[in-house]
Amino acid sequence: xxxxxxxxxxxxxxLTGGSVMILQRGIPTLNPTETQSDTTSESSEAVNSKTTFPxxxxxxxxxxxxxxxxxxxxxxxxxxIDLFATWCTPCQAQMxxxxxxxxxxxxxxxxxxxxxxxxxxxxxxxDIRSWWNEHDGRWSVGLDPKSKLMxxxxxxxxxxxxxxxxxxxxxxxxxxxTSASTLQHELDAVLSKSEGKSENENENE
Numbered sequence: 748x749x750x751x752x753x754x755x756x757x758x759x760x761x762l763t764g765g766s767v768m769i770l771q772r773g774i775p776t777l778n779p780t781e782t783q784s785d786t787t788s789e790s791s792e793a794v795n796s797k798t799t800f801p802x803x804x805x806x807x808x809x810x811x812x813x814x815x816x817x818x819x820x821x822x823x824x825x826x827x828i829d830l831f832a833t834w835c836t837p838c839q840a841q842m843x844x845x846x847x848x849x850x851x852x853x854x855x856x857x858x859x860x861x862x863x864x865x866x867x868x869x870x871x872x873x874d875i876r877s878w879w880n881e882h883d884g885r886w887s888v889g890l891d892p893k894s895k896l897m898x899x900x901x902x903x904x905x906x907x908x909x910x911x912x913x914x915x916x917x918x919x920x921x922x923x924x925t926s927a928s929t930l931q932h933e934l935d936a937v938l939s940k941s942e943g944k945s946e947n948e949n950e951n952e
Contacts, residue, residue, distance in 0.1 A: 759837050759923030760905045799899045800915045804861065804889040809876045811885035819889065819896065820911040821857030825937050827930070829860040830897060830907040833870070833878040837924055841906040842882040844927040849886055852934055861889035861896050910934060913941045 801818045808814035820826035829845060831838035849858050864870055879888055891897065900909055902922065909920040910933055918940075919933040 759907075760835055800911075802895055802899065804859075804891055804896065806859075807872060807875060807879075807888040807890060809879050809884070809888055812879075812888045817859065817887055817889065819859055819861070820915050821859075823913055824857045825855070825913060825934065825941060826857040826859065826911045826915075827852075827934070828896070828900070828909045828911065829858075830863075830900070830902050830905055831860050832862050832864055832905055833875060834864075835905045838906045839882055841908075841924060842884065844925060844930055846883050846885070847927040848930045848934065851931070853886070855938060856934060858886035859889050860884065860886065861891050863891045863894040863897055865892045866890070910937050912937050 801820060801822070803816050804819055806812050806815055806817050820828065827845070827848070829841070831841070845858070845860070862875065864875070866872055866875075875888065889896070897907075900907065900917075900920070904922040906924065907920070907922050908925050908930065909917050912918050918937050921929075
């Protein structure tokens with residue numbers, strides 16, 4: 748399926764090579780070959796086949812996250828993947844929506860927020876912990892200094908969100924600010940399909 752990069756009207760940050768661009772209202776898409784009608788969030792069908800999933804990432808020891816190695820996406824469970832950076836202002840606002848959705852779905856869905864910032868020099872683990880606590884994070888925080896996950900996802904900007912189903916297939920993704928209501932709607936769709944698939948498998952046994 749053709750991949751679409753969606754820029755939310757509320758803004759985000761596009762990564763273009765080594766530079767960044769703040770997304771403002773009215774910029775419709777990252778891909779100049781797409782039309783305005785193409786700039787809607789993906790849902791229902793798989794966005795793209797990610798043959799390099801799953802991957803292993805180290806996590807930070809902080810509220811809701813223990814220092815260990817985790818599988819992304821979570822095995823056998825729908826997973827919300829959030830790409831963020833501590834310098835990304837829209838990522839701060841995105842945390843409010845994520846916190847709301849996490850409170851409702853954390854027993855059914857895996858959550859992980861991942862930064863590709865490199866620790867050392869002006870950025871320390873303590874800096875990331877401080878940012879996380881300031882924005883009320885309560886789930887796993889992944890460290891991806893080589894940007895492996897960002898490359899697998901093909902993410903073009905921050906914040907970036909993706910939802911995978913129980914098989915690890917990406918069912919929805921979005922670049923830029925996403926509201927809690929939109930995220931809940933997309934999660935409900937993925938959970939509904941996962942439940943229907945399980946029922947069909949049980950009937951065939």
